[in-house]
Amino acid sequence: MKDKTTFIRQKISDSTIRRLSIYLRTLIILEKGGTVTISSRKLADIEGFTSAQIRKDLSYFGSFGRRGLGYNVKALKKRIAEILGTNKKWDIILIGIGRLGSALMNYEEFKGRGFHIKKLFDKNPELIGKKINGITVNSVDQLEKKVNPKRESLAILAIPPQDVQSLIERLNLIGIKGVLYFASRTVTVPKSMIVRNEDTTVELETLTYHITNRTDRPVKPM
Amino acid sequence: MKDKTTFIRQKISDSTIRRLSIYLRTLIILEKGGTVTISSRKLADIEGFTSAQIRKDLSYFGSFGRRGLGYNVKALKKRIAEILGTNKKWDIILIGIGRLGSALMNYEEFKGRGFHIKKLFDKNPELIGKKINGITVNSVDQLEKKVNPKRESLAILAIPPQDVQSLIERLNLIGIKGVLYFASRTVTVPKSMIVRNEDTTVELETLTYHITNRTDRPVKPM
Incomplete structure (x- = not known):
């Protein structure tokens, strides 16, 4: 190897x-x-x-x-x-079908890059059992039963910060290889897993850093 | 300086x-x-x-x-x-009040870090004039009239890829200092502006890169 x-x-x-x-x-x-x-x-x-x-x-x-x-x-x-591994298809499970989760489900770019959201999970009883884009929303309690780690290797977590760590641990035991989560929170990452965090606050703060510290041009007074 | x-x-x-x-x-x-x-x-x-x-x-x-x-x-x-410039408050305009825009509007983390969404814009006639979280949605045609660059210095664009470049140019003329956009598209950045792109596809591809290229442990056959 x-x-x-x-x-x-x-x-x-x-x-x-x-x-x-x-x-x-x-x-x-x-x-x-x-x-x-x-x-x-x-x-x-x-x-x-x-x-x-x-x-x-x-x-x-x-x-x-x-x-x-x-x-x-x-x-x-x-x-x-x-090189990036996207010459093959990646099946994804999405946990959290709120506003952000719904936005991700309808993100056209994913399909063109080989990313396919195949299973949906939420803890909201009003969503469980409903079909969204042809996919039935499962209860997050059913995660271990419904996920097939031989097919689905990635998980996206569009859930509140307090639920991220415990879900990462459950997904690791299931055999999920990679997780992307959006909560503004640091988590402990299991050794056998790759975990990425997309935090809009971090992006905004790199923006304010560069605006605050620009020296290559006169900054207009506010 | x-x-x-x-x-x-x-x-x-x-x-x-x-x-x-x-x-x-x-x-x-x-x-x-x-x-x-x-x-x-x-x-x-x-x-x-x-x-x-x-x-x-x-x-x-x-x-x-x-x-x-x-x-x-x-x-x-x-x-x-x-250092990051978030010891002061930043007023933000949000353009695009679809699923992603709505998720951002309700993102609790922003306020605790000094980020305040103050003005909303969309091109959907069904949204224009409506109040969301107490803020009236303006037509994006009214951008030049409604934005006050002395107060609002950042813009978040939650809009389709094809609209990003022209809006960045308009926001630059208005005097907006920083833009964060989510579309999976490269744009030309005006010299006087700081522009950041948050692209979930890029995050997923760094994930698949690391999963594909891991050598520190035996990778289970799929």
Whole structure:
């Protein structure tokens, strides 16, 4: 298992992985638009990164493109999808069908990237048994019975902060491999699981940090 | 303006800023729970980072804590809020009151961190004129008339991808300083603006990357 490629991969920063995902979404649009090749300079221009950054990010994973010819859009898209693991489909269970959960269920982008929400869970008795987008909402009490970890490997938690930790532990015992949760709370992550947190407050605070600390231009007085 | 502190700050990575925001949310909980001091080791334990990482992140911004005594929770919380700019209130306009926009409007965490959604905009005639949480929904056509950039400095865009670029340009002309948008699309950012993108697809792809490329344990066959 520990060949050179996987060894190198372990050192890749999350920032690089996030950028690869961003390149991928742009390459999908470019391919749809009929673009056959793109230079790192042009891609950099679209993304607002430097072309050196793009070449460096891609260099971790082998050699892409040919000098003077740029990258083949279709081939680069395919290769990045392989790196990110989205060349195959991922079945997802969604826990929490409130406003956020409903927004995620109707998020068009997921399907185009291989993410399929297959099972729904909630603890609200008014929702349990109802069909949403053709999928029956199960009681979260039925999690162990209803989840098939051989099919569903990811879970999205759109639930209140106080319920996240206990659900992560239950999902770990079930054999779910990865969890994305939205609550603004730190959790303890089981060793055999990958857990990501998307916290809008953190995004807003990186925004206010940069606004507060900008020094590259005169900041207008408020 | 270009004193030593601001010069150093420009080099701080986004990963550090994100971690500061994560420390802040934990410190808020710890303070509420009555914790007076905390060691970097204990904080590291909660966050799942190393204590060296925490000390390094904080060292960019001066000296905190005393060896053997740890950090004073209240003082550290206050200092991080100052660094992130959330020691003051931020008034926000929200554009797009669909499922995601509604979820954001009801996100309890915002208020506790100084973020206040003050004005609402949508293009759906059925929503325009209605009051949601006591705030009247304006037509997005009225953006230039209704936004006061001296009060509202941030905008959140919970709108379809195809509308994001043109709205960022309009908000820039109005004088909005920072924008957070959720669409899975790269945009061109005006120089005088800070723009952040929260894309759930990117988070899911970092998750699938790590699951696909784990080498620290035997991966069960699917």
